[in-house]
Amino acid sequence: MVSCPTGTIAMAKEVNGKGYNYAYPINPELCNGCANCAMVCPDGVITVYKTKI
Amino acid sequence: MERELRLMKGNEAIAEAAIRAGVDGYFGYPITPQTEVIEYLMEANPAETTGMIVLQAESEIAAINMVYGGAACGKKVMTSSSSPGISLKQEGITYIAGAELPCLIVNVVRGGPGLGTIQPAQSDYFQATKGGGHGDYHLIVLAPASVQEMADFVELSFELAFKYRNPVMMLSDGAIGQMMEKVYLSPQKERSKTVPEWATTGKPSTRERNIITSLDLDPNAHELFNIKLVAKYNMIRENEVRYEEFQCEDAEYLLVAYGTSARVCQKSVQIARQQGIKVGLLRPITLFPFPTKRIYELANRVKGMLSVEMSAGQMVEDVLLAVNGKVPVKHFGRMGGIVTTPEEVVENLESNIIGG
Amino acid sequence: MVDAIGIKEIIKPENLVYAKTKIMTDNTLSYCPGCGHGTAHRILAEIIDEEGLQSEAIGVSPVGCSVFMYNYLDIDWQEAAHGRAPAVATAIKRLLPEKFVFTYQGDGDLAAIGTAETIHACNRGENIMIIFINNGIYGMTGGQMAPTTLPGMKSSTSPYGRDVKTMGYPLRITDIVATLPGTYYVTRQSVHTAANVKKTKKAIRKAVQYQKLDKGTCFIEIVSNCPSGWKMTPVQSNKWMEENMFPYYPLGDLKTPKD
Numbered sequence: 001m002v003s004c005p006t007g008t009i010a011m012a013k014e015v016n017g018k019g020y021n022y023a024y025p026i027n028p029e030l031c032n033g034c035a036n037c038a039m040v041c042p043d044g045v046i047t048v049y050k051t052k053i
Numbered sequence: 054m055e056r057e058l059r060l061m062k063g064n065e066a067i068a069e070a071a072i073r074a075g076v077d078g079y080f081g082y083p084i085t086p087q088t089e090v091i092e093y094l095m096e097a098n099p100a101e102t103t104g105m106i107v108l109q110a111e112s113e114i115a116a117i118n119m120v121y122g123g124a125a126c127g128k129k130v131m132t133s134s135s136s137p138g139i140s141l142k143q144e145g146i147t148y149i150a151g152a153e154l155p156c157l158i159v160n161v162v163r164g165g166p167g168l169g170t171i172q173p174a175q176s177d178y179f180q181a182t183k184g185g186g187h188g189d190y191h192l193i194v195l196a197p198a199s200v201q202e203m204a205d206f207v208e209l210s211f212e213l214a215f216k217y218r219n220p221v222m223m224l225s226d227g228a229i230g231q232m233m234e235k236v237y238l239s240p241q242k243e244r245s246k247t248v249p250e251w252a253t254t255g256k257p258s259t260r261e262r263n264i265i266t267s268l269d270l271d272p273n274a275h276e277l278f279n280i281k282l283v284a285k286y287n288m289i290r291e292n293e294v295r296y297e298e299f300q301c302e303d304a305e306y307l308l309v310a311y312g313t314s315a316r317v318c319q320k321s322v323q324i325a326r327q328q329g330i331k332v333g334l335l336r337p338i339t340l341f342p343f344p345t346k347r348i349y350e351l352a353n354r355v356k357g358m359l360s361v362e363m364s365a366g367q368m369v370e371d372v373l374l375a376v377n378g379k380v381p382v383k384h385f386g387r388m389g390g391i392v393t394t395p396e397e398v399v400e401n402l403e404s405n406i407i408g409g
Numbered sequence: 410m411v412d413a414i415g416i417k418e419i420i421k422p423e424n425l426v427y428a429k430t431k432i433m434t435d436n437t438l439s440y441c442p443g444c445g446h447g448t449a450h451r452i453l454a455e456i457i458d459e460e461g462l463q464s465e466a467i468g469v470s471p472v473g474c475s476v477f478m479y480n481y482l483d484i485d486w487q488e489a490a491h492g493r494a495p496a497v498a499t500a501i502k503r504l505l506p507e508k509f510v511f512t513y514q515g516d517g518d519l520a521a522i523g524t525a526e527t528i529h530a531c532n533r534g535e536n537i538m539i540i541f542i543n544n545g546i547y548g549m550t551g552g553q554m555a556p557t558t559l560p561g562m563k564s565s566t567s568p569y570g571r572d573v574k575t576m577g578y579p580l581r582i583t584d585i586v587a588t589l590p591g592t593y594y595v596t597r598q599s600v601h602t603a604a605n606v607k608k609t610k611k612a613i614r615k616a617v618q619y620q621k622l623d624k625g626t627c628f629i630e631i632v633s634n635c636p637s638g639w640k641m642t643p644v645q646s647n648k649w650m651e652e653n654m655f656p657y658y659p660l661g662d663l664k665t666p667k668d
Contacts, residue, residue: 002644003603020442035427036603042447043438044429051424078504106503110496111529118493118526122469122500125487130500148490253485253501255464255508264479266470266488 003040006030056237063203063229064089066236067133067159070204072099074211075244077128078106080119082138085171086227087161090133103244113138117145117158124154125265127252129211129245133159135227136177137168139185146220147186151267153282155214157207158192159223161230164390172390173227173313178367181224182341189279191286192222193293194340196311200234202338208239213293215249217285224340226363228313228392295338296347300326304333306406307351309372310361311337313392318361320395325402332402340368348375355380357406361398362386381406430458436480441548443643445633446475448600449542449609453513454482456613465509467501469494473515474548492523495530498537509620511538516555517547520582527582534591534625538616541583541630545654546638556580559657564638579657583630587663593625595664599632601647605660624666632658 001010001023010026023041025031033050061069068090071079081091091109099105106123110116116132123130134142139160149156162177164170179185181194193213197203203225210221248254256262269275300322301307310318315336325332335351337344352358357380360369366384373382385401387393432454440446457466463484470478472491479486489497494512502510519527519541530537546564547553554564554571557579561570571579587595594616598609609631616627632654634646641649 002647033426034603038427038429039603039606040448040601042440042442042444042451044433044447044451047428048426049419049421049424050426051419051421078500080500106500108499108503111525114493115496115499115526115529118490118496119500121489121493122487122497123504125497126467126501126504128504130504144490145493152488253467253487254505255467256483256485257464262479262483262485264486264488266479266486268476268488 003036005034005036006032009037056239058235058237060233061200061236062089062231062233063197063200063225064161064231065093066200066204067207067223068093068097069238070207071131072097072103072105073239073241074208075103075129075242076105076131076207076211077244078108078119078123078130080108080110080116080123080130080132082110082113082116082134084113084135084138086163086173086230087133087135087159089230090159103241105244113141114145117142117149120156120158121145121149121152121154124149124156125152125253127249127254131157131159133161135161135163136165136174139177139180143186146192147188147190148267149220150186150190150192151188152265153218154220154265155211155218156220157210157214157223158220159225162224162226164388170390171227173392174364174388174390175226175312175314175362175386176364176367176388177224178340178362178364181222182343182371190282191289191341192220193217193289193342194222194224196224196338196340197229198312198315198336200229200232200236203229204236204238217289219285219289224312226312290342293339294342294344294346296344297336297338299334299336301333301335301351303331304354305331305356306333306402307355307358308332308334308361308398308402309337309348309358309368310334311340311368314361314363314386317393317395318398321398321402324395325399328399330402330407343371343375345371345375348372349377352376352379357381357383359398359402359406360384361393363392364388430455432458432463432483434481434483438481439477440474441637443634443636443646444474445544445600445631446542448606449540449631449633450475450478450481452600452606452610453540453613456610456617457482457484460614460617462509462617465507467505467508467510469498469501469510469512471512471514471518473518475513475515475542476549478513492518492521493526494518495523495526495535495537495539499530499533499535502535502537506536509617511540513540514542515548516541516543516545516557520556520580524582528586528589531586531589531592531626531628534593536620536623536625538613538620538627538629541628542633543630543658544633544635544638545579546635548635548638552638556582557658559653581658583628583658583663586628591625592628592664593619593666594627596628596662597630597632597658597660599650599660601634601650619666630658632660
């Protein structure tokens with residue numbers, strides 16, 4: 001959200017099993033694979049793949 | 054094997070024996086009356102011969118934590134200090150016991166409490182055998198009574214420490230630390246290359262990671278761990294009691310004493326017997342495990358026991374527990390750093406036990 | 410566009426840009442949401458992975474929020490008593506000099522109870538890496554004042570704000586340590602943005618190299634947030650950190666090698 005330069009991820013309205021609003025890709029089309037989100041994530045939950053189309 | 058004969062101070066004997074036993078590391082701090090240990094090691098410079106690390110730490114606290122780190126790597130490591138410094142080490146000692154690590158801690162006891170005095174005493178018995186640090190744990194405690202035992206017990210301590218994965222304390226006193234006697238030294242042993250499977254040495258792909266810790270927040274798991282420790286201490290009580298008897302076969306009265314007090318009492322036994330009193334001496338060599346069974350057996354044969362210690366009376370409580378009310382048990386001992394004389398002991402035996 | 414290709418086409422090993430390193434175990438972290446510890450752990454784990462140090466690394470964990478660090482990184486660990494980690498690490502490195510030895514400590518551990526151990530290990534120039542997580546508060550025990558708590562900052566033991574007259578000034582321990590000749594590389598970083606994560610990773614990588622070359626103590630302070638202790642949301646806490654912590658604890662190298 002703060003780290004993502006393209007506005008791809010945001011906090012979900014739903015909560016996960018721990019009771020937290022989790023991060024999820026709200027606009028997956030905007031993702032450019034910079035992996036800023038993954039680098040900053042304290043819980044290390046993000047894996048990033050990038051391919052040419 | 055040829056043993057070398059030397060005339061040495063008790064403290065120096067510990068240092069020389071440590072080098073010869075292949076100890077990997079010594080971490081200490083100066084304090085009277087045991088500073089000779091680190092001075093001797095620094096001068097001997099075993100880093101050049103055996104590769105043994107000798108480091109003067111910034112405090113006794115740092116030294117015991119260095120022992121923790123070295124022990125967790127599976128190495129033979131030790132420290133030494135005297136009463137006030139041993140008090141500082143209690144936190145580290147309970148961590149070492151809680152992480153089940155092997156090591157040797159030498160306490161050359163001086164008079165206390167507080168800064169006390171630099172003369173010898175035996176007032177750290179409670180601290181050594183009943184805890185000192187927090188939690189349910191025990192140190193194996195060996196009490197040397199001669200410079201020879203100061204040397205021999207180093208190797209023995211590490212044997213016991215690694216056998217049970219438990220810290221071992223050598224409870225000496227300022228008199229034995231400072232006095233000079235002849236001592237036979239074992240030949241140089243090579244430093245061990247075997248690595249215990251629990252030690253942290255860098256995780257190879259062949260095993261899970263090793264974690265050395267004393268923390269467990271799960272009460273069920275932690276209770277099981279404490280039960281395991283209790284079982285370990287019971288095994289130690291079963292198998293590792295050591296003591297020496299002097300003229301106990303026909304004794305009607307028993308002196309119980311360790312360390313310097315035992316040396317004094319040997320003379321007291323001779324003096325008393327010349328006066329017709331049939332007295333014997335039981336010298337515990339292990340203070341934990343205490344020779345409870347043997348003292349209980351002897352309580353069947355004697356009319357009274359006198360616990361002679363340079364303190365206000367600490368080991369006497371263990372003698373009372375062992376005797377379990379069968380015969381009277383009293384304590385005699387000078388404090389403040391004063392060493393009892395053999396004649397004083399006999400006088401006290403006569404007035405307190407035989408007369409009283 | 411994602412649908413045009415299909416997820417299965419994208420998720421292939423050759424398309425991987427970033428994945429959590431296998432040095433981080435799959436245990437769920439115990440940290441509060443948004444806490445910098447998680448990020449700091451992960452980049453340390455990444456360096457251990459990238460530099461091939463899994464069989465060489467021996468870590469010493471502190472008493473504090475990160476006491477269970479040994480559950481999160483798959484290397485050999487020793488749990489030290491509060492503040493004593495530099496002494497523990499000293500012995501490990503002296504007895505196993507070829508291993509990569511480091512401590513990971515918080516502000517109470519390193520700058521309160523452990524001040525003597527910290528300063529003396531650095532003074533002896535022990536060839537270890539010390540990672541110092543500075544969030545100006547005692548997290549694990551519920552948010553008490555730390556030696557690095559800022560003046561006026563509220564905590565559970567300074568409920569009216571830190572009063573320098575009775576409680577002293579914040580301790581810039583890193584500055585003190587940088588004056589000791591035994592330290593070789595002293596730096597202050599953060600992990601709250603991707604750019605800073607990259608810088609911190611670079612700093613840790615340097616410390617690994619220097620330890621291999623036997624250069625002396627490498628001391629890396631990571632100014633971090635504590636959303637729970639500071640009673641803010643994670644995003645608020647990072648902003649607050651930038652506006653308040655960084656002016657007092659400026660990021661950057663305090664001591665760089667001369668050669």
